Amino acid sequence: MIQEYQLRLLPEQTVNEQSLKQYIVREKGITPESITTIRILKRSVDARQRTVFINMQVRLYINEMPVDDQYQSVTYYNVEAKPSVIIVGAGPGGLFAALRLIELGVRPIVVERGKDVHERKKDLARISREQAVNPESNYCFGEGGAGAYSDGKLYTRSKKRGNTEKIVAVFCQHGASTSILTDAHPHIGTDKLPRVIENIRRTIISCGGEVHFETRMEALIITGEEVKGIETNTGKVFLGPVILATGHSARDVYRWLFANNITLEAKGIAVGVRLEHPSALIDKIQYHHEAGRGNYLPAAEY
Ligand SMILES: Cc1cc2nc3c(=O)[nH]c(=O)nc-3n(C[C@H](O)[C@H](O)[C@H](O)COP(=O)(O)OP(=O)(O)OC[C@H]3O[C@@H](n4cnc5c(N)ncnc54)[C@H](O)[C@@H]3O)c2cc1C
Structure with a gap:
């Protein structure tokens, strides 16, 4: 059986597959032995509130092995003799x-x-x-x-x-x-x-x-x-x-x-400005904590 869940977790619950599995087993009432694979489909950090959460969409394979690849590979054939x-x-x-x-x-x-x-x-x-x-x-x-x-x-x-x-x-x-x-x-x-x-x-x-x-x-x-x-x-x-x-x-x-009179067409361009800040400062601001990102969070984005 395949089940998909939308989860809202604390950072320490996502630190490795074991802690993620423990959470799922506890919250969803699934026996640990029946879970063969956990695939993370989407992951994002929600740092809007004082408590930072990790939002995850996961797919569980229960009593069966995944047959699909994590992504679809493209087959590239030999084109030596082609135009x-x-x-x-x-x-x-x-x-x-x-x-x-x-x-x-x-x-x-x-x-x-x-x-x-x-x-x-x-x-x-x-x-x-x-x-x-x-x-x-x-x-x-x-x-x-x-x-x-x-x-x-x-x-x-x-x-x-x-x-x-x-x-x-x-x-x-x-x-x-x-x-x-x-x-x-x-x-x-x-x-x-x-x-x-x-x-x-x-x-x-x-x-x-x-x-x-x-x-x-x-x-x-x-x-x-x-x-x-x-x-x-x-x-x-x-x-x-x-x-x-x-x-x-x-x-x-x-x-x-x-x-050489080739028709050219102007296209709108985006102009970017690069600002650099110390990551410790950004972690502190984004994660609302003096200690910054702590042990479980990635470097904050802004
Ligand atoms: C500093 C910098 C950082 C960027 N960071 C990011 C990022 O993190 N993420 C992101 O999505 N985008 C980023 N961009 C934008 C991104 O690089 C461009 O959108 C992308 O490279 C455009 O791809 P392109 O193949 O159209 O052109 P280009 O990447 O400009 O490639 C054109 C190629 O054609 C070659 N060439 C030119 N004239 C000739 C010629 N007469 N004969 C033979 N070869 C020629 C050049 O040497 C070059 O290798 C960044 C751009 C810059 C400048």
């Missing part, structure tokens, strides 16, 4: 376009002006250490795109542009923690994001796709009304349909498009 599409840019847009093409039986050829996500880190260190910016490898350019060295918050305002659950599952399939499936504010983490990006690249290559670093698109090849491919700074020409996933920082690309 190719060129993707310019290995940011989130380009990488997910590549995965989707593989799903659809098309071979992606990703062309990225920056370096791979690990090499790129050295150039970021040079920015802090020597104030020297490599114009092709920096916080905006390189594998993983503009947010690759952010804290990896998975944030979208869009509710209507597709299946965000699938995106989160694809991240898990590539090494992100499965906690992002349930957290109200899913967060991959700066330390894990580069590995996840690298794993996505491995999927692309192992399926027969290509990823070319330090290769900048310089021009589209256009015949009549049709895009035929791209020219790059290495002299290499790639022929085929093109997906431009160059992000908002590639001004040279947009200048080229404008100069």
